[in-house]
Amino acid sequence: MKLALNENSRKKQIQRYWELLQILVTRNLKIRYRGSFLGVYWSLLNPLIMTGLYTAIFGASFAEYYNNSIWNYILAAFTGMVVFNFFSTSTSQALVSVLDNGVLLNKIRLPVTIFPVSMIAANVFQFSVGALPLLVVMTLINSKNIINLIALFLPFIALILFSTGVGLLVSALYIFFRDLPYFYELVAFVLWISSPVFYPAAIVPEKVKPFLELNPITPIIESLRQIVLSGASPDLSLIGTAFLGGIIFFSLGCICFQLWRSQFMDLL
Amino acid sequence: MEVIRLDRVSLSRRTQEEFSYDLKKTALLFLQGKYRQPARNLVLNKIDLVIEKGEKIGIIGGNGAGKSTILKVISGILEPTSGKVRVQGNIAPLIELGAGFDGKISVTDNILLYGILLGFSRKEMKKRVKDILEFAELEDYALVPINGLSSGMVARLGFAIATDVQPDILILDEVLSVGDESFKKKCKRRIDNFWHRDTTILVVSHDLDFVRQSCERAIWLDKGKLRFASHANETVDYYLNSVN
Numbered sequence: 001m002k003l004a005l006n007e008n009s010r011k012k013q014i015q016r017y018w019e020l021l022q023i024l025v026t027r028n029l030k031i032r033y034r035g036s037f038l039g040v041y042w043s044l045l046n047p048l049i050m051t052g053l054y055t056a057i058f059g060a061s062f063a064e065y066y067n068n069s070i071w072n073y074i075l076a077a078f079t080g081m082v083v084f085n086f087f088s089t090s091t092s093q094a095l096v097s098v099l100d101n102g103v104l105l106n107k108i109r110l111p112v113t114i115f116p117v118s119m120i121a122a123n124v125f126q127f128s129v130g131a132l133p134l135l136v137v138m139t140l141i142n143s144k145n146i147i148n149l150i151a152l153f154l155p156f157i158a159l160i161l162f163s164t165g166v167g168l169l170v171s172a173l174y175i176f177f178r179d180l181p182y183f184y185e186l187v188a189f190v191l192w193i194s195s196p197v198f199y200p201a202a203i204v205p206e207k208v209k210p211f212l213e214l215n216p217i218t219p220i221i222e223s224l225r226q227i228v229l230s231g232a233s234p235d236l237s238l239i240g241t242a243f244l245g246g247i248i249f250f251s252l253g254c255i256c257f258q259l260w261r262s263q264f265m266d267l268l
Numbered sequence: 269m270e271v272i273r274l275d276r277v278s279l280s281r282r283t284q285e286e287f288s289y290d291l292k293k294t295a296l297l298f299l300q301g302k303y304r305q306p307a308r309n310l311v312l313n314k315i316d317l318v319i320e321k322g323e324k325i326g327i328i329g330g331n332g333a334g335k336s337t338i339l340k341v342i343s344g345i346l347e348p349t350s351g352k353v354r355v356q357g358n359i360a361p362l363i364e365l366g367a368g369f370d371g372k373i374s375v376t377d378n379i380l381l382y383g384i385l386l387g388f389s390r391k392e393m394k395k396r397v398k399d400i401l402e403f404a405e406l407e408d409y410a411l412v413p414i415n416g417l418s419s420g421m422v423a424r425l426g427f428a429i430a431t432d433v434q435p436d437i438l439i440l441d442e443v444l445s446v447g448d449e450s451f452k453k454k455c456k457r458r459i460d461n462f463w464h465r466d467t468t469i470l471v472v473s474h475d476l477d478f479v480r481q482s483c484e485r486a487i488w489l490d491k492g493k494l495r496f497a498s499h500a501n502e503t504v505d506y507y508l509n510s511v512n
Contacts, residue, residue, distance in 0.1 A: 109344040177291035266282040
C-alpha cells in the first residue's frame with residue numbers, strides 16, 4: 001500500500017516536472033522570437049556567418065588537410081560551429097537562470113533544476129529545427145546509410161548531457177560568485193580555441209595534443225564529423241569517448257547542484 | 269486529523285551581508301589562508317507544532333522573528349537544518365502576488381504559467397482560464413502582454429489565479445488588499461469562503477485584531493523560538509502584555 005503510494009507520488013512529480021519544463025520552454029521561445037522575422041532560424045545565422053568568415057580567411061590554407069577541398073573545410077567548420085554554438089549559448093543562458101528566478105524560488109516550491117534544464121531544452125528545440133535537418137541531409141548525401149542517420153543522434157545526446165551538466169554546475173556556482181560570468185567567458189574561450197572547430201587537429205604540435213584531448217567537446221565534434229562527413233559507418237569508440245565526457249560532466253553537475261542546493265537557497 | 273507536524277525544527281541560515289559574492293576575492297582569501305566559513309544565524313530554534321485539519325492559525329511576533337521563515341519551511345521551500353516536517357495535502361501560497369508573471373507574454377499564457385508553477389496541471393488550468401479572467405474582470409485583455417496592464421490589474425490577476433484553486437492548506441503572508449474598493453469586497457468574500465470551508469489556513473499578520481477575529485489559535489514567535497501558543501485571544505493578550 002505504502003509502496004503504491006510512493007510510486008504514485010513519484011509519477012506525479014515526474015509529470016509535474018515535465019509540465020513545468022514544457023511551459024517554461026514555450027515561454028522562453030515565445031519571448032525570444034516574438035515579432036522576429038526569421039524566428040527560430042536566427043540561431044542558424046550565427047554559425048553560417050562564422051563559417052563563411054573562417055572559410056574566407058583560413059579556407060585556402062587549410063584545404064590541404066581536407067583532401068584539397070574547400071567544400072570539405074566548410075562542412076567541417078560548420079559542424080564544429082553548430083556543436084560549439086549549442087554548448088556556449090545554452091550554458092551561458094543556464095548560468096543566470098537560477099539567480100534570475102530567485103524571487104520565485106523563494107515563494108513557490110519548485111524543483112530548482114527546472115530553470116537551467118529548461119534553458120538547455122529550449123536550445124535543444126532550436127537545434128532540432130535549425131541545424132539538425134541540415135546535418136541529416138548532409139549525412140544522407142555523404143553516407144547513403146540509414147545507420148549513420150540513427151547514429152547521428154548519439155553525439156548530439158552526448159552534447160546535451162555535457163551541456164546540462166555544465167549548465168547545472170555554473171548556475172549553482174553563479175549564486176555564490178556573482179563575478180562568475182567573466183570567468184566563464186574565459187573558460188568558454190579556452191574550450192573554443194582548444195576544440196578543432198575551424199582548424200585541422202593535425203596542425204597542433206604533438207606535445208600540446210594530449211591537452212586538447214582533455215577537452216570534452218573535441219570527441220563530440222570529431223564523432224559528429226565522422227558520422228556526417230566521412231561516409232564511413234559510425235566509429236563506436238569515438239561515440240564512446242563522447243559519451244564518457246558527457247556522462248561524467250552530467251553526473252558532476254547533478255551531484256554538485258544537489259549538494260549546494262540547501263546552501264544557495266540562503267543567498268537567493 | 270493532523271495535517272502539519274513540526275518536530276523540533278531548527279533552521280540556521282547564512283546572513284547575506286556576511287557573504288562575499290566575489291570569486292576573485294574568495295580565491296585570494298583562500299590563498300592567504302584567511303578564508304573562514306560564513307557565519308550562520310539560527311532563525312528557527314527547536315520548534316514543535318501540530319496543526320489539525322481545518323484549523324485557522326495566526327502567527328504573530330516582531331520583525332525578524334522567523335514568521336515568514338516558518339511558512340517557507342512548511343511549504344517546503346526551505347529544508348530544516350535539523351528536525352522533521354510532515355505535511356499532508358497540497359499547499360497554496362498566497363505571498364506577494366505576481367512574482368511568477370512574465371511581462372512579455374499574454375495574460376492567458378501567464379495564467380497557464382502561474383497555475384503550473386503553483387502545481388496544477390495544464391489541463392486543469394486550461395479549463396479555469398475563463399473563470400479566472402472573469403473574476404479578475406480582465407476578459408478584454410486576454411491576449412495583451414502583462415506589461416500593458418496597470419499594476420492594479422496585475423494584482424487582481426494574481427489574486428484571481430492563486431485563489432481560484434482549492435488547496436488543502438492556504439498560506440497567507442500579510443493579508444492582501446488589492447485593487448479598487450469593489451474588487452476588495454470580492455476578495456474578502458473569496459477569502460471568507462476559504463474560512464468557512466475545511467481549508468487549513470496559516471496567516472502571518474501584524475494586524476492583531478484580525479488575528480483575534482478570524483483565527484482560532486495563534487502562536488507567538490520570538491527570535492526564532494516558539495514563545496506561546498494558545499487560543500488567539502490569549503496569545504494576543506500575552507504578547508501585548510509582554511511587549512509593553
